[in-house]
Amino acid sequence: MSSNIAPPKANTPATAFERLLNIMDTLREQCPWDKKQTLETLRHLTIEETYELSDAILEGDKQEIKKELGDIMLHLVFYARIGSETGDFDITDVLNSICEKLVHRHPHIYGDVTVSSEEEVKRNWEQLKLKEGTKSVLEGVPSSLPALIKASRIQEKARGVGFDWEEKTQVWEKVEEEMNEFRQEFNVADDSIIDKDRAESEFGDLLFSLINYARFININPEDALEKTNKKFIKRFQYLENKAAESNKSLKDMTLAEMDVFWNEAKTRT
The missing domain is CATH 1.10.287.1080 (MazG-like)
Structure with a gap:
């Protein structure tokens, strides 16, 4: 039986983040699954979590968005913990790096550059990347x-x-x-x-x-197509359910018969 006591629930962003870091350290040191993970084994899981967050956003499910953000945050902390074990970087390095980049890439906020539109901000961002050594804006x-x-x-x-x-x-x-x-x-x-x-x-x-x-x-073409995908899935599943209620198989129905249920589905989505 484990003798670990879970860190208490936090009330501020800083203490909540520290709580996650402490839990990550414990899991990495004591959990058989967490101990085996590498940057490479986590990669496909992170991609999966990102798509799950995307689905939650498209569905407008705020509680699911919160949950998926937590899953992704865990992955970020996990990568940083692995980096600290090899001496390449730790969570402090990661956070300082993104903070420094944001300050540098926003001279209109942290410097004396003046911008009048979002487009100017984007152009300045790309120009700064080129000055930093990026050979192509498409890199x-x-x-x-x-x-x-x-x-x-x-x-x-x-x-x-x-x-x-x-x-x-x-x-x-x-x-x-x-x-x-x-x-x-x-x-x-x-x-x-x-x-x-x-x-x-x-x-x-x-x-x-x-x-x-x-x-x-x-x-956004990706969002537009995905919404159409979801709409088609709902309508097609309605068609399947109605066919089943009529004791029919789709493969045995005519297109005209299927169109009746499909048009019904269109009025509901």
């Missing part, structure tokens, strides 16, 4: 990001140094241009053979231009 876009998010970040980074369209009408013209180029790769009215590589390339260009337009009208 800050992780290569392992999902393609949709990566496209958004690439465009935002390029905009930060002034490489962007001037008017959203220009962006929409580009969308139409890419749509036409995509259509030219095949005939929608028949099953003629197409050059798949060329069609795929044009489809990618079309998606990139649509993401660009979404950015111009302040729509």
